[in-house]
Amino acid sequence: QQQVKQSPQSLIVQKGGISIINCAYENTAFDYFPWYQQFPGKGPALLIAIRPDVSEKKEGRFTISFNKSAKQFSLHIMDSQPGDSATYFCAVLFSGNTPLVFGKGTRLSVIA
Amino acid sequence: DSGVTQTPKHLITATGQRVTLRCSPRSGDLSVYWYQQSLDQGLQFLIQYYNGEERAKGNILERFSAQQFPDLHSELNLSSLELGDSALYFCASSPGRGTPLHFGNGTRLTVT
Numbered sequence: 135q136q137q138v139k140q141s142p143q144s145l146i147v148q149k150g151g152i153s154i155i156n157c158a159y160e161n162t163a164f165d166y167f168p169w170y171q172q173f174p175g176k177g178p179a180l181l182i183a184i185r186p187d188v189s190e191k192k193e194g195r196f197t198i199s200f201n202k203s204a205k206q207f208s209l210h211i212m213d214s215q216p217g218d219s220a221t222y223f224c225a226v227l228f229s230g231n232t233p234l235v236f237g238k239g240t241r242l243s244v245i246a
Numbered sequence: 247d248s249g250v251t252q253t254p255k256h257l258i259t260a261t262g263q264r265v266t267l268r269c270s271p272r273s274g275d276l277s278v279y280w281y282q283q284s285l286d287q288g289l290q291f292l293i294q295y296y297n298g299e300e301r302a303k304g305n306i307l308e309r310f311s312a313q314q315f316p317d318l319h320s321e322l323n324l325s326s327l328e329l330g331d332s333a334l335y336f337c338a339s340s341p342g343r344g345t346p347l348h349f350g351n352g353t354r355l356t357v358t
Binding site: 234 | 248279281287288289291294301302304336338343344346348349352
């Protein structure tokens with residue numbers, strides 16, 4: 135069964151701190167590992183994505199680290215801000231015909 | 247704005263009833279996906295259509311059905327509704343496999 139395990143479920147970080155969210159998957163993945171950000175009342179929006187030919191991708195304060203052999207990837211949010219408070223979902227595109235499989239989400243709260 | 251439009255935004259109905267959720271994908275996107283989001287289960291994939299044809303099926307109940315029309319808009323039909331069907335239903339679209347999913351803002355269904 136294709137599963138994506140995301141942790142932690144919730145996270146509280148001080149303003150200016152680093153937020154770290156981890157994901158792990160089983161079975162064979164295709165080549166696409168996106169992270170989505172969701173604010174209350176809105177649909178998830180693509181935040182950043184990585185393909186497995188690189189081990190790290192950085193966009194502004196957001197960085198994805200990818201460990202293909204361990205089948206793990208993580209999102210780091212540097213200098214976390216209150217505006218980053220949202221729910222974050224990792225996702226994996228597995229081999230075969232299945233669309234994106236999402237983790238269960240991490241609710242991030244950044245407090246001043 | 248993701249470019250994906252979902253209607254209605256809110257729907258309140260009684261058990262045993264049938265409802266139809268509508269989705270207009272981003273211009274040019276051939277794939278439409280339906281996801282269900284509940285508090286404990288995250289984003290659960292229901293079904294995908296590509297250019298009018300069913301492409302993949304997830305954990306969609308037999309009481310639920312969907313279709314994609316020639317103009318590429320899609321409808322999700324939920325029948326014999328139960329209290330447990332109360333959730334957020336998201337539609338997403340993409341040009342094809344391995345490309346970002348763009349989500350609408352969802353339809354919140356409440357079954358009373």
